[in-house]
Amino acid sequence: MKILVARMNHETNTFSPIATPLKSFGDNGPLYGTEAYVASKGTRTGIAAFIDILEAAGHEVVVACTATANPSGSVCAKAYTHLCDTIVAAAKGCDAVALDLHGAMVAENSDDGEGDLLERVRKALPNAPIAVALDLHGKMTDKIINNSDIVISFKTYPHVDMYETGEHAGRLLVDMINQRIKPTIAWRRLPLILNTLCSRTDIGPMHEAVKLARAAEAKGILGASVLAGFALADIAAPCISVVVVSNNDQAAAEATAQEIADYIWTNREGFIYKNEPLAASIARAKDLAAAPGSGPVLLLDHGDNCMSGGTCDDMNVLHEALKQGLEDIVVGPICDPEAVAQLIAAGLGVTVTLPIGDKVPLTQLDITNPPRLLTGVVSKITDGQYVVSGPTYTGQRIHMGRTVCLDTPQAKVMVTETPQEHWDLGIFSHIGIDAPKHRFILLKSRMYCRPVFVPIAKALVECDGGGVTGADYSRFPYKKLDRPVYPFDSQTTWK
Incomplete structure (x- = not known):
């Protein structure tokens, strides 16, 4: 058979000020x-x-496209319509379809990008x-269910089973083509907004x-999938x-979906994150650093996580840490192309004072932080490239992009031209920072x-800046948002 394959991935934070044009979907x-086939093969x-x-x-x-954006x-x-047009046009003459989607795409012209x-x-x-x-972290809708025969999602967060999920869905598609199975789908969507920090699959009710x-x-x-949704x-x-997904057994599918959904609803409190004031988080980190044990204390600024739509230039956590007297800090990357240009222009070994970060207004939250000054020595400049070791x-x-290390009295501040997730220690070692040796x-990460x-590390403190x-x-x-929904409405019921 001739089978259409495509990848269209985007987790949309509708509160994020970062635009998502077509050029965002790839390098x-x-x-x-x-080109899409070659780039995808072997990943x-x-x-x-x-x-x-x-x-x-x-x-x-037949690979229509591969398009994935942070x-x-x-x-x-225009970008959404173009990608959909590309996939639909490639479908002509095909006998089956396998799509690698996200499930949380929202476009200017579609609240249900995948559906x-x-x-x-x-x-x-x-x-x-x-x-x-x-x-x-996909959400589920009637359109996704009504227009799919097989739906399978990741079972890990941090995500390490992307290939295995495609393999699972692909294997079922082959079995369906060969008439070895007749897939039947049942689903449940609960009126529960799950906090992303409570969707990790190694502990807690999501694990169960x-x-x-x-x-x-x-x-x-x-196939049985639990999709956390995406609250942002x-x-x-x-x-x-x-x-x-069952094999021609709707009753079994319904019963299984109900059993898992009942567990989730019964344990809904475990999916709600208890947020701590930033000042208290930093004070706790300071105490942990002074306690016995070796290794640094991790400060995770989950309020500005680029892999959920953060700007990577919010400086509240760093400045609270400086205010409370924390020292020997490694921080970064801070995304500030303007500061990178100024630091490179100043040159290696030069002491500079300049505003870093807080350049992107968070308009939908009505937040505009005035940029704050940092003083330090330009110690390293790189092209910002490294290879992930796993x-x-x-x-x-x-x-x-171009990357600079600014050494201040209390912190080594790494500034980049683009927002980045912390996939590897190479993010720091490539610029000469031995991160494990610092306090x-x-x-700017949540989970990855x-x-x-x-x-x-000897300890981890989650910080919401x-x-x-x-x-x-x-x-x-x-x-x-449809109301009532838990936890916004404490009296929300579900059957």
Whole structure:
């Protein structure tokens, strides 16, 4: 058979001030056709698994595009329409479809980015089997369910099973094509906005919910997924969902979906994060640093996390740390192209005083922090490139743009031209910073840093500096949210 394959990934924070034009989807925009195939093949992604599974089964793979952007604000209407048009056009003449999507895409012209795309694909290929691989932080809608035959999401956060999820969905698609299975879907969406910090799958109720999903699959269910949703999207229902795929057994699918959903609702308190005031977090970190043990204390500025749409230039956590007298801090990257240019112009070894960070107004939260001055010596300048050693995106070369280290009396401040996640210690070692040897490491990260940085640290403190990825959702001006919803409405009920 001729099978359409495509990747379209974006986790949309509708409160983020960062625009998402077409060029955001890749190093310089999406890749198409043969280029998309070559770039995807051999990677640890869902689309790579689709290619491997389908080619191994003897099918012809037609790759429409690969388009993935870091989390940011709503996708520009022209970009979204272009990507959907590209995928739908490539569907002509195909017999089946495998899509590597996110599940939390919101565009200027679509609150249900994946559902609206799938509706168009189904209209173009009304009889074709359609399999979808989704991120754990996807939301679920009627359009996604009604226009898909197979829906499978990640089961890990931090995410390390992107390929395995594509492999799972691809394997079921091949079985459906060969008439070995007849997929039937049941789903539940709960009126529960889950905090992203409570969606980690190694501990807590999310771990137990995913454990129930795995147990159902072990007993014969074709696929069971727990999708945390994405609370930083102002849409009707950015809520947690359960999706179950059975083999021609609607009753089994319904019962399994209900069992997992009942567990989630019963344990809903465990999905709500108890946010701590920033000053208290920094004071606690100071005490932990003075306690016995070796290694740095991690300060995770989850309120300005680029992998959820943060600007990476909010300086509240650093300045609170400086105010409370913390010393020997490594911090970065701070995204401030203007400061990078000024520091490079000043030159190595020169002492400078300049404003760093706080350059991007958080307009939807009505926050504008005036830039604050830092004084230090320009100690290093690099091209901002390093290669990830693992475990996430192993072997991928990271391009941060020009990067500068400013040595201040209390902190080594790494400033870059682009926002970055902390995939690897190379983010610091590439510029000559041996992060594990310092007293504090301040990262603009929520979860992806943990596999690398937690093992070298003696303690971790989560800090909310008040940016657009913060955990206090009462600060966010939702306008489209369906109410009642927990925890905003404590008397919310669900059956």
